Amino acid sequence: MEAYSSVAFTMQNMQSQLSNPDSEFYFAMLDNVIVGYMKLNFNDAQTEYKDKNALEVERIYVSGEYHGKQIGKQLLDFALNTARSKQFAYVWLGVWEHNEKALGFYKHQGFELCGSHDFMLGDDKQTDLLMKKEL
Numbered sequence: 001m002e003a004y005s006s007v008a009f010t011m012q013n014m015q016s017q018l019s020n021p022d023s024e025f026y027f028a029m030l031d032n033v034i035v036g037y038m039k040l041n042f043n044d045a046q047t048e049y050k051d052k053n054a055l056e057v058e059r060i061y062v063s064g065e066y067h068g069k070q071i072g073k074q075l076l077d078f079a080l081n082t083a084r085s086k087q088f089a090y091v092w093l094g095v096w097e098h099n100e101k102a103l104g105f106y107k108h109q110g111f112e113l114c115g116s117h118d119f120m121l122g123d124d125k126q127t128d129l130l131m132k133k134e135l
């Protein structure tokens with residue numbers, strides 16, 4: 001994780017992500033407190049597929065104490081409605097194969113498995129499952 005964090009969360013990497021016009025960041029607010037956030041990728045900013053008719057939800061996080069309060073669903077619905085408004089064909093995402101909670105959440109929201117992607121976390125090979133929801 002240290003090896004990953006030292007690359008993924010450098011100021012330079014964050015600035016590059018924030019300045020990419022094909023990535024959008026959204027925050028879920030409750031009583032002026034940020035309780036969740038989401039990163040959406042369009043076009044070439046997508047980490048796979050890079051399909052102009054698709055939207056990737058690269059990150060969706062709700063603060064632990066706010067889990068189970070429909071905040072994740074509201075963020076995901078926003079992503080789905082954004083894709084629908086652009087008449088995209090599907091929304092897709094990658095989720096770590098052992099993240100049972102997130103897998104259950106996405107299945108509950110109508111996402112289906114469509115592939116997998118191996119990646120290195122330090123010296124460990126890990127697998128993300130790819131899921132999509134047709135619109």
Ligand SMILES: CC(C)(COP(=O)(O)OP(=O)(O)OC[C@H]1O[C@@H](n2cnc3c(N)ncnc32)[C@H](O)[C@@H]1OP(=O)(O)O)[C@@H](O)C(=O)NCCC(=O)NCCS
Nearest residue numbers: 060061062067068069070071072073095101102104105108
């Ligand atoms: C996954 C996550 C975003 C879900 O957000 P949440 O706000 O806790 O979920 P919600 O309250 O919006 O759930 C909405 C619906 O999904 C259902 N649901 C949630 N988790 C579920 C699960 N594991 N299995 C089945 N259904 C689930 C809820 O029961 C609810 O159903 P309903 O609308 O029929 O009542 C949140 O748990 C999270 O941030 N986890 C840690 C970060 C993470 O793993 N992110 C994903 C990285 S790929």
